[in-house]
Amino acid sequence: xxxxxxxxxxxxxxxxxxxxxxxxxxxxxxxxxxxxxxxxxxxxxxxxxxxxxxxxxxxxxxxxxxxxxxxxxxxxxxxxxxxxxxxxxxxxxxxxxxxxxxxxxxxxxxxxxxxxxxxxxxxxxxxxxxxxxxxxxxxxx
Amino acid sequence: xxxxxxxxxxxxxxxxxxxxxxxxxxxxxxxxxxxxxxxxxxxxxxxxxxxxxxxxxxxxxxxxxxxxxxxxxxxxxxxxxxxxxxxxxxxxxxxxxxxxxxxxxxxxxxxxxxxxxxxxxxxxxxxxxxxxxxxxxxxxxxxxxxxxxxxxxxxxxxxxxxxxxxxxxxxx
Numbered sequence: 001x002x003x004x005x006x007x008x009x010x011x012x013x014x015x016x017x018x019x020x021x022x023x024x025x026x027x028x029x030x031x032x033x034x035x036x037x038x039x040x041x042x043x044x045x046x047x048x049x050x051x052x053x054x055x056x057x058x059x060x061x062x063x064x065x066x067x068x069x070x071x072x073x074x075x076x077x078x079x080x081x082x083x084x085x086x087x088x089x090x091x092x093x094x095x096x097x098x099x100x101x102x103x104x105x106x107x108x109x110x111x112x113x114x115x116x117x118x119x120x121x122x123x124x125x126x127x128x129x130x131x132x133x134x135x136x137x138x139x140x141x
Numbered sequence: 142x143x144x145x146x147x148x149x150x151x152x153x154x155x156x157x158x159x160x161x162x163x164x165x166x167x168x169x170x171x172x173x174x175x176x177x178x179x180x181x182x183x184x185x186x187x188x189x190x191x192x193x194x195x196x197x198x199x200x201x202x203x204x205x206x207x208x209x210x211x212x213x214x215x216x217x218x219x220x221x222x223x224x225x226x227x228x229x230x231x232x233x234x235x236x237x238x239x240x241x242x243x244x245x246x247x248x249x250x251x252x253x254x255x256x257x258x259x260x261x262x263x264x265x266x267x268x269x270x271x272x273x274x275x276x277x278x279x280x281x282x283x284x285x286x287x288x289x290x291x292x293x294x295x296x297x298x299x300x301x302x303x304x305x306x307x308x309x310x311x312x313x
Contacts, residue, residue, distance in 0.1 A: 111309035
């Protein structure tokens with residue numbers, strides 16, 4: 001008879017040796033990120049399109065900053081039903097984050113935050129990065 | 142100097158006598174972490190406080206109430222930092238550079254609590270901790286578990302389980 005161990009930890013890769021690919025962007029003056037697999041595309045925002053794309057900042061509950069189109073780009077967010085295009089402040093970068101730097105929200109932050117979709121924090125020597133999961137934000141969008 | 146002489150027998154006899162006078166009373170005690178907020182003294186049960194920290198870098202998290210001051214890194218883990226001033230209806234501290242941070246657990250949650258100063262960590266006889274007076278202000282009734290006298294000051298013992306539970310539900 002085969003035995004099934006109750007501890008599955010040995011089957012998962014060590015967090016210190018794994019990375020998560022994220023898209024880093026700035027919203028409300030704060031460094032933010034989302035999983036790269038939730039992003040389909042990134043392209044420049046042209047002046048004539050400035051009004052056509054909602055900014056990501058208020059969607060997340062952050063104040064909108066740097067509205068000039070020359071400093072914004074369009075992120076195409078991959079969703080199950082249909083993609084959504086949002087403008088974000090540049091620069092936007094793709095980055096591999098060491099998984100052991102990524103922490104779930106502390107209990108009281110999870111309970112009291114007004115930010116929508118905030119799901120994790122990254123604390124580095126140069127500051128904090130807010131990680132968002134956008135998948136559940138678009139039901140009323 | 143006139144030094145009185147004593148024999149070994151006398152010395153041992155005195156010691157035995159002294160030891161007989163020590164009566165071991167097994168009275169239950171409770172460890173308390175006593176701290177100061179705006180000149181008032183409060184306490185948490187020692188078993189609820191895992192660590193006392195000082196000189197920490199607090200990282201602001203937007204979108205949280207002002208009493209949730211941010212997060213800190215405690216040896217690789219991220220913990221929130223809350224201030225109890227609003228909950229206790231005390232004026233906010235002006236200078237927080239000398240604050241201490243109590244890393245506490247309660248109601249299945251953990252967080253650090255910023256306090257003005259840690260006064261002491263003491264074992265107090267349970268019989269010296271009294272029920273909260275009925276005259277306690279409304280905002281304190283739910284979170285105060287007892288009162289005691291310590292170093293000639295009144296210490297208000299707070300219920301950390303209740304504080305964390307109420308805080309997570311929007312209080313403070």
